[in-house]
Amino acid sequence: MTGTLGPGLHRDVPMDLYLDDSLTPQPALSASGIRTIIEATPLALAARNPRLWRELNLWPGEFRRRESKSTKMGTAIHSLLLGAGQTICVFRPEDFRTKSGKPGKNLGTEEAKGAIARAIADGLLPLSEAENVIAIAAAEQAERKILAHRIHGPAWERSESEVTLIWQRQTSFGPIWCRCRPDRLDIATGTAYDPKTTSKPINLPSLAGKFASEGTDYQAAWVIDGIENVFPALQGRARFVPIAIEIEPPYGTRPLRFPTSTLQLIGQQIDIACELFARCVYTGEWPDWPEPESGEEVLPEVTWREKAIIEALEAEA
Numbered sequence: 001m002t003g004t005l006g007p008g009l010h011r012d013v014p015m016d017l018y019l020d021d022s023l024t025p026q027p028a029l030s031a032s033g034i035r036t037i038i039e040a041t042p043l044a045l046a047a048r049n050p051r052l053w054r055e056l057n058l059w060p061g062e063f064r065r066r067e068s069k070s071t072k073m074g075t076a077i078h079s080l081l082l083g084a085g086q087t088i089c090v091f092r093p094e095d096f097r098t099k100s101g102k103p104g105k106n107l108g109t110e111e112a113k114g115a116i117a118r119a120i121a122d123g124l125l126p127l128s129e130a131e132n133v134i135a136i137a138a139a140e141q142a143e144r145k146i147l148a149h150r151i152h153g154p155a156w157e158r159s160e161s162e163v164t165l166i167w168q169r170q171t172s173f174g175p176i177w178c179r180c181r182p183d184r185l186d187i188a189t190g191t192a193y194d195p196k197t198t199s200k201p202i203n204l205p206s207l208a209g210k211f212a213s214e215g216t217d218y219q220a221a222w223v224i225d226g227i228e229n230v231f232p233a234l235q236g237r238a239r240f241v242p243i244a245i246e247i248e249p250p251y252g253t254r255p256l257r258f259p260t261s262t263l264q265l266i267g268q269q270i271d272i273a274c275e276l277f278a279r280c281v282y283t284g285e286w287p288d289w290p291e292p293e294s295g296e297e298v299l300p301e302v303t304w305r306e307k308a309i310i311e312a313l314e315a316e317a
Contacts, residue, residue, distance in 0.1 A: 004023075005023045005024060005164075005166055006166065007166055007167045007168055007229075007230065008165075008166060008167075008230055009163055009164070009165055009185075009187070009230055009231075010023075010163065010164045010165075010166065011160070011163055011164075013163075013164040013181075015085075015162070018164055018179070018181055019050070019065070020050050020051060021049055021050060021051040021052075021179075022051060023164070023166065023179065024166060024177040024179070025177070026176070026177050026281055027049065027051050027052055027055075027177065027281060028166065028176075028177035028178055028179040029176060029177070029178050029179070029273070029274065029277050030178075030179050030180060030222070031180060031215065031218045031219040031222040031223070032048075032215065032218075033045050033048075033049065033273075033277070034218055034222060034269070034270055034273040034274075034277075035215045035218045036048060037273040037276050037277060038218075038269050038272070038273055041286075041287060041288050041289055042276055042277070042280045042286045042287055043286045043287060043288040044288075045277075045286070046058070046280075046286045047059065050063040050065070052286070056286065071197070071199070071247070072125065072127070072131070073131060073134065073135060073138075073197070073247050074197035074198075074247055075125055076088055076125055076127055076131070076132070076135035076139075077135050077138045077139045077142070077195075077197050077245065077247060078183075078195055078197060079125065080135055080136060080139035081139045081142055081143055081195050081245075082161040082162065082183055082184065082195070083161055084161040084162045085162070086123065086124065086125040087123075087124050087125065088124070088125045088127055088132065088135070089119045089124040089125065089126050089127070090126075090127055090128070090129055090132045091107055091112060091115065091116060091119075091126055091127070091128060091129075092128075092129055093105055093106050093107055093109075093112065093128075095112075096109050096111040096112040096115065097109065097111055098111075107128060134247075134248075137251070138197075138245065138246075138247055138248075138251045141250075141251035141253070142195070142243070142245045142251060142253045145253040146243065146253060146255070149255065152191075152193070152241065152255050155186040155188070155189050155191050155193075156184065156186070156193060158186050158187075158188055159184040159185055159186040159191070159193060160184065160185055160186075160187070161183065161184050162181055162182075162183065162184075163181070163182065163185050164179065164180075164181050165179065165180050165181070165182070165185075165223075165226040165227065165229075165230050166178070166179050166230075167225075167226055167229035167230050168229075169225075169229070169274055171274055171275050171277075171278035172275060172278070173275070173278035173279055173281070173282040174278065174282060176274060176277055176278045176281060178222075178225075178226065178229075179226075180219075180222055180223050180226040182194065182223050182227075182240075183195060185227070187231065189237070189239070190227050190228070190231060190234035190237050190238035190239060191238070191239045191240075191241060192223045192224075192227065192238075192239070192240045192241065193241050193242075193243055193255075194216070194219070194220075194223075194240065194241070194242045194243065195242075195243045195245055196210070196211070196214075196216065196242050196243065196244050196245065197245045197246075197247045198210060198244060198245070198246065198247065199246075199247055199248060201246075201252075202244040202245075202246055202252050202253075202254050204256075207244050207254075207256065211242065211258075216242055217258055217262055217263070217266050218266055218269070218270070219240070220240035220242070220258050220263060220266070221240075221258075221263050221266040221267050221270055222270060223238075223240050224238045224239070224240050224263070225267075225270065239257065240257070240258070241255050241256065241257060242255075242256050242257075243255050243256070244256060
């Protein structure tokens with residue numbers, strides 16, 4: 001399958017091949033790659049892409065994927081809800097022995113810790129019995145609420161989990177390959193669903209901040225671009241719906257959307273990122289931060305910090 005997939009929707013693509021960026025003839029741009037180019041540099045993208053890491057050979061050693069900040073419980077609920085993703089492996093303390101040979105009372109025994117470490121190395125998601133019960137309850141509650149939704153229920157039921165979309169975009173340097181992998185996609189309506197778990201209240205201001213910090217807005221605009229390129233008949237109708245899910249009772253669930261103005265602004269950023277990515281692919285040069293003529297750059301003002309200092313000085317006066 002490596003390097004052999006053309007534009008279109010592809011099912012049953014192994015996650016490791018997708019993450020390895022090994023599906024297309026040239027490196028393919030993703031939503032996370034766009035965000036890295038915009039917020040950091042093209043060289044930072046190359047350092048975070050296993051294919052480019054190997055091809056450019058700029059750094060010693062093998063590529064190591066950056067640790068995800070997602071919580072274990074969030075990952076478990078996500079996998080159960082999609083019926084895809086990491087396989088959960090449940091551990092019981094009594095299945096492991098203490099140094100004195102007695103059944104364990106918790107998963108802190110050396111035998112249990114060794115088994116959990118091996119499970120993680122094998123790509124499994126280790127949970128205690130209590131954690132598994134909570135994850136199942138949260139996933140079931142979330143799915144029940146989604147299916148009961150008058151608009152999104154039928155679309156969710158029709159949708160497919162973790163399909164891969166591959167397309168090409170034209171740039172001034174030539175075409176570039178692009179990829180995305182919606183959590184669930186309803187092809188009939190062009191709606192992509194993305195469950196987002198959180199331990200915090202799912203009020204709208206809190207969620208807006210969470211999505212901005214995680215780059216979900218980039219993901220939304222990019223997935224919509226992918227849907228509309230792969231399915232031209234859905235042009236102007238594709239949607240990206242993040243679904244906020246509380247990982248603790250009452251397991252609140254809220255389907256959401258981004259303002260059109262936000263998606264338009266992100267779309268402009270995407271156009272810039274695509275041009276930068278194309279230049280790098282076609283020239284073989286992946287620039288780092290530019291060196292300023294003055295020798296150093298001036299940090300922007302941190303207004304809240306300056307205000308605090310001024311207030312402190314005034315208090316001393």
